[in-house]
Amino acid sequence: MTKFAETVLNGLALGSVYALIALGFVVIFKASGVMNFAHGSILLLGGWTVTATHQAVGFPLAVLCGALAAGAAAGLLHALAARGLRGAEAPVLTILTIGVDLLLVTALNARIGPDFLSTGDPWGDAVARFGGVAVTQSRLAGIVVSVLLIGGVFALFRWSRWGLSMRAAAADQEAAALMGIRLHRVRLAAWCLAGALAAVAAVFLAAFPAPGLDRTTGQIALAAFPAAILGGMDSAVGALAGSLVIGLSSALAAGYQEQLSGLGTGLADVAPYLVMVLVLLVRPNGLFGSKELSRV
Amino acid sequence: MSEISKRAVAGVGVLVLLALPFYATGFWLQSGLFAMAAVIGAIGLSLLTGTTGQLSLGHAFFLAVGAYGYVWLSGPAGAADGLTGLGLPPLLAFGLAVALTGLAGGLLSPIAGRLRGMYLGVATLALVFIGQHVMLNAHTVTGGYNGRSVPPMDLFGFALADASPQGLLVLGVPFGGLERLWYFGLALVALALLTARNLLRGRPGRALGAVRDSEVAAAVMGVPVARYRSAAFVVSCLYAGAGGALLALVFRRVVPETFGLVLSIDYLAMIVIGGLGSVGGAAAAAVLVTLLPQVLTGYADDLPLLARAGSGAAGPTPGEAARYLYGAAIVLVLTLAPQGLAGLTRRRPRKTLQEHTP
Numbered sequence: 001m002t003k004f005a006e007t008v009l010n011g012l013a014l015g016s017v018y019a020l021i022a023l024g025f026v027v028i029f030k031a032s033g034v035m036n037f038a039h040g041s042i043l044l045l046g047g048w049t050v051t052a053t054h055q056a057v058g059f060p061l062a063v064l065c066g067a068l069a070a071g072a073a074a075g076l077l078h079a080l081a082a083r084g085l086r087g088a089e090a091p092v093l094t095i096l097t098i099g100v101d102l103l104l105v106t107a108l109n110a111r112i113g114p115d116f117l118s119t120g121d122p123w124g125d126a127v128a129r130f131g132g133v134a135v136t137q138s139r140l141a142g143i144v145v146s147v148l149l150i151g152g153v154f155a156l157f158r159w160s161r162w163g164l165s166m167r168a169a170a171a172d173q174e175a176a177a178l179m180g181i182r183l184h185r186v187r188l189a190a191w192c193l194a195g196a197l198a199a200v201a202a203v204f205l206a207a208f209p210a211p212g213l214d215r216t217t218g219q220i221a222l223a224a225f226p227a228a229i230l231g232g233m234d235s236a237v238g239a240l241a242g243s244l245v246i247g248l249s250s251a252l253a254a255g256y257q258e259q260l261s262g263l264g265t266g267l268a269d270v271a272p273y274l275v276m277v278l279v280l281l282v283r284p285n286g287l288f289g290s291k292e293l294s295r296v
Numbered sequence: 297m298s299e300i301s302k303r304a305v306a307g308v309g310v311l312v313l314l315a316l317p318f319y320a321t322g323f324w325l326q327s328g329l330f331a332m333a334a335v336i337g338a339i340g341l342s343l344l345t346g347t348t349g350q351l352s353l354g355h356a357f358f359l360a361v362g363a364y365g366y367v368w369l370s371g372p373a374g375a376a377d378g379l380t381g382l383g384l385p386p387l388l389a390f391g392l393a394v395a396l397t398g399l400a401g402g403l404l405s406p407i408a409g410r411l412r413g414m415y416l417g418v419a420t421l422a423l424v425f426i427g428q429h430v431m432l433n434a435h436t437v438t439g440g441y442n443g444r445s446v447p448p449m450d451l452f453g454f455a456l457a458d459a460s461p462q463g464l465l466v467l468g469v470p471f472g473g474l475e476r477l478w479y480f481g482l483a484l485v486a487l488a489l490l491t492a493r494n495l496l497r498g499r500p501g502r503a504l505g506a507v508r509d510s511e512v513a514a515a516v517m518g519v520p521v522a523r524y525r526s527a528a529f530v531v532s533c534l535y536a537g538a539g540g541a542l543l544a545l546v547f548r549r550v551v552p553e554t555f556g557l558v559l560s561i562d563y564l565a566m567i568v569i570g571g572l573g574s575v576g577g578a579a580a581a582a583v584l585v586t587l588l589p590q591v592l593t594g595y596a597d598d599l600p601l602l603a604r605a606g607s608g609a610a611g612p613t614p615g616e617a618a619r620y621l622y623g624a625a626i627v628l629v630l631t632l633a634p635q636g637l638a639g640l641t642r643r644r645p646r647k648t649l650q651e652h653t654p
Contacts, residue, residue, distance in 0.1 A: 029414070035417065035418070080627070092572070092630060094351065094417065095564060095568050095626065096626065096627060096630045096631070098561055098565075098626065099565070099568075099624075099626025099630065100623070100627060102561070102565075102619055102620075102622070102623030102626070103619075103620060103623035103624060103627070106612075106616050106619045106620055109616075110612065222421075222557075225418050225421065226422065229415060229418045229419075233414060263433075264429060264430075264432070264433030265433065266432065267429070269425070270425050270426055270428075270429040273421075273422035273425045273426055274422075274426065276418070276422055277419060277422050277426075280407070280410075280415065280419055284411050284415065285415065286415070
């Protein structure tokens with residue numbers, strides 16, 4: 001029972017970090033209709049900025065720097081995509097993000113090398129205990145920070161002027177533009193926000209029990225794809241639900257791998273994709289995604 | 297270019313390709329064979345993503361099915377290391393491996409048919425990861441992490457390998473495995489190009505283009521959309537199967553690492569650089585994308601700004617430089633020349649009267 005509780009807590013912690021990434025995917029998709037394949041490298045850029053600056057300015061400011069760097073990178077990517085490709089289709093823009101990802105990842109990998117870099121986070125390897133259930137402090141911090149940030153983003157959506165513009169733009173671009181909403185600015189803000197969220201996620205992905213930030217950290221963002229798709233690409237609530245499902249299934253597959261050994265080793269890495277395929281078989285637009293309608 | 301000069305250029309190109317094994321070194325022959333496998337695979341992806349508009353990130357998975365399918369079907373049965381295989385004649389195994397990949401595509405096409413756009417892209421991404429998991433764990437078929445060696449191709453007793461007949465000389469040039477495999481590869485590429493061209497210029501090609509532009513409009517025009525979408529998926533998989541099996545023959549050993557997400561992205565880069573929807577462009581870009589890292593690695597010492605891998609010197613390593621170059625190529629092609637390589641050869645449409653009449 002203790003093990004089950006620990007596994008579930010770990011799954012929730014993992015899911016809440018995925019949620020930061022998946023929410024970024026959804027915000028970008030709602031704003032521009034693009035699936036951002038460069039998100040992993042932007043996440044890596046944010047994390048790398050934190051590792052490079054924390055000794056000079058301290059951890060909290062370093063996270064801010066990382067968020068700014070990642071946000072700026074995402075904003076630049078948007079500017080590139082929007083300027084260069086006026087009127088291009090979404091799949092073409094998606095492939096463009098793959099190209100940018102190749103460039104950014106190669107550049108970052110050359111900087112990071114084969115090492116594990118520390119983000120200088122204050123939690124270290126401390127463990128908190130509730131009864132017999134042990135969980136690392138970094139994971140608890142991950143849950144708390146994610147809940148706060150995601151709550152903040154939802155509040156922005158609901159009550160801020162930008163949130164209103166964003167919802168209007170997502171509902172009907174043309175009508176929104178005619179009402180005086182500057183689509184370009186709304187989209188730019190969405191991309192920057194998504195980048196900043198990814199940077200925060202990078203900090204928690206690199207925290208204990210992971211050995212630190214390394215060149216594969218960006219690939220973890222790929223596991224947030226199934227999370228976003230599972231929930232439905234255009235639903236923020238769906239992204240949260242999807243992330244929790246993916247986090248839990250990943251943690252359960254890792255925690256009970258002896259019992260699941262019949263399915264082969266390393267099942268935890270593919271669990272997100274298996275779950276996603278199963279869900280898509282039943283609901284092709286994800287759990288909360290809106291159905292595509294075509295009117296003739 | 298006029299039709300005649302086009303044909304002349306193509307004829308000279310074919311002659312050069314036919315003569316290459318008499319002049320080129322093994323390194324170039326091997327690189328060329330990798331490029332041929334890539335050309336076949338890229339044509340397949342071009343039909344699916346370029347012509348029909350279905351984004352697929354799972355091409356590496358289907359290449360793997362083709363490669364492992366060939367190895368398993370032709371591999372020796374009951375080998376000592378616990379590997380299984382059917383031990384079929386290699387040519388038959390090659391054909392069956394292609395069919396097997398098509399079958400895999402056919403089984404998955406009902407799922408693919410339900411998904412649109414990005415959902416399909418990520419669902420096919422899942423295939424790559426699930427495929428990796430299977431390749432690493434199905435030891436008896438795939439050999440696990442270390443992979444398994446590939447039986448050489450054999451055409452009715454004439455082996456496309458260094459042995460049997462050993463020391464073959466053609467016009468005084470030793471004809472080993474690579475030289476013999478070269479012509480097999482050329483034949484496959486020619487077949488692939490011809491089939492794709494005929495497919496696209498006929499009724500199916502028009503229908504697929506209509507499906508890409510608007511499914512509703514295509515359906516109204518009487519195109520069975522679902523059937524064509526899944527047919528495109530199957531055809532694309534057949535190409536991937538042939539490309540994968542050829543790749544296995546050139547590598548002589550298949551390992552799961554080859555067929556990762558990077559390979560899928562390479563293929564996507566090929567069809568984008570070539571120009572979405574163009575078979576010739578995809579083939580040209582496939583050669584470019586495959587040869588670039590090979591050439592940069594082979595000539596790292598002679599090129600400025602490059603550092604040898606692992607030498608610790610400043611500057612990007614050849615592999616990195618290649619990735620920079622084609623990452624930049626994707627971005628530049630998409631922002632500056634959306635038609636890709638294919639667009640460069642096409643004549644700019646002359647302004648005619650028709651454009652001015654409404």
